[in-house]
Amino acid sequence: MTLLSVERLEARHGLLQAVRGVSFAIEKGETIALVGANGAGKTTLLRAIAGAHPLSSGRIVFKGVDISRRSPHARAAMGIALAPEGRRLFARMTVEENLLLARAARRDGPWTLDAVMTAFPNLKARRRSLAGALSGGEQQATAIGRALMTNPEIILLDEVSLGLAPLVVDRVYAQLEGLKASGVAIVLVEQDLKRAMAMASRAICMLEGAVAIDGPTSALTRNDVTQAYFGLRRSAEREASP
């Protein structure tokens, strides 16, 4: 069953068109790796899905409902969660307060404060610390935990491992495996190609705002993705075609 479908989505930053006619559909419980070079439009695409960035054209359908014009908080209440790039925690509030805030989405489910603390044990001792005083790994755990606290049906994770120590990245990914098993659809933006490909069942590679490649990770070689990533295949085709 299709959970989310994005149809010919376009989004701009002023004159710059960051996302150019992107279309794809995500099934319930699917894990997708969204890869691409810096500036390929991944973050803008995720923000547009979550409602934090306006569409200039196209539409987004979630659970059969056109949500293109809905506010971010209405989308959160429907079950879309974004752990944004740069984490965007509320620095002057404690870890616990950051997590509890997500109850505003009014979605009951398995993710409670205790469940998040169990999933990210490194947060337990930091419950009452201000989010601004946390280490990078703790901040990332809080950001993911906050997104989970809305009990989403799809979670969009932007640059989960950016700036984290390898050991911490391992821990975050171990949690994501558990999340995957719970049936939540995941869209993962990740610079570490190998890691993203191992985690996801499908990969979408973006190049200059458009989808360059979209297929199951089992059918894609690392080479395919690398070529799409840098736009090598396209320029190779262009050279070959005339």
Added chain:
Amino acid sequence: MILVNQAIQGILLGGYYALIACGLSFMFSVMRIINLAHGSLAILAAYALYALADRFDVSPFLGLLVVAPAMALIGWALQRTVLERSARSGPLAPVLATFGLAIIIDNLLFQQFGADTRSLAPYIGDLSYDSWDITDDIAIGKLAALTMATAIVLLGGIQLFLKRTQLGRMIRATAEDSDTVGLVGVNARRVNALAAAIAMATVAISGAFLAMRATFGPYAGAQQLIFAFEATVIGGAGSLWGTLIGGVVLGVAQSLGASVSPQGFFVAGHLAFFGALFARLFFGDLGPRVRRAFARRAT
């Protein structure tokens, strides 16, 4: 002994300033909006209570049951129509917009009620002048004590509300990053309107005490605004408890100043304000440092 009395009266006066400053401080520290119509809105609430008492014989305390919700509605409307729009064009626009609003309110009140000064004192019986005599030199006014108690309960209550409740958390988070709160399901517009409504409900209470304590006229708002502003700034924008301390510092300074010379009342108050302002400019925020020093001593 006279000096002790002056200090006690100063502290009680400080409670009054803190109460007057409550709504302003809440809007300033939580919503990051400087509301220059604060004083005029308090006077508006005072006139509403006066009209209820004068025409329908309603006691000001009962009148608050009507006026506080009415002011809350005004706060909601104010946020939706004026503050929200003006805040989008930078921090200066709300200052100008509320300044204009203050002029409008003052003149509408003048048109409606004329230049006569009014007071709610006649409607609260002997509470307005009764006092407890502690010694021959020291007397504590019952209204002043009630004002102080109200200030403590109100400021403390709001502080607890912001810390402990979900709406309080939503208000703080929205003030910190209004774009990101949407992602966790918070309707930022609604939360801001609710916060403005709460602020205005406290302004109604300020207006009630202002009018019971002394007389007021249609243009009395500006003077109230200055004292409220001074209490807020002396206390620092960090917490509402700071505003209580700020009010007390201002009240004690004025009271002691007045014992030196009749002119000393205002001079000492303004000096305390500027002293606090310069101390913050040169030494940074003192609140956290004091707290840390205490924490160090405790461990």
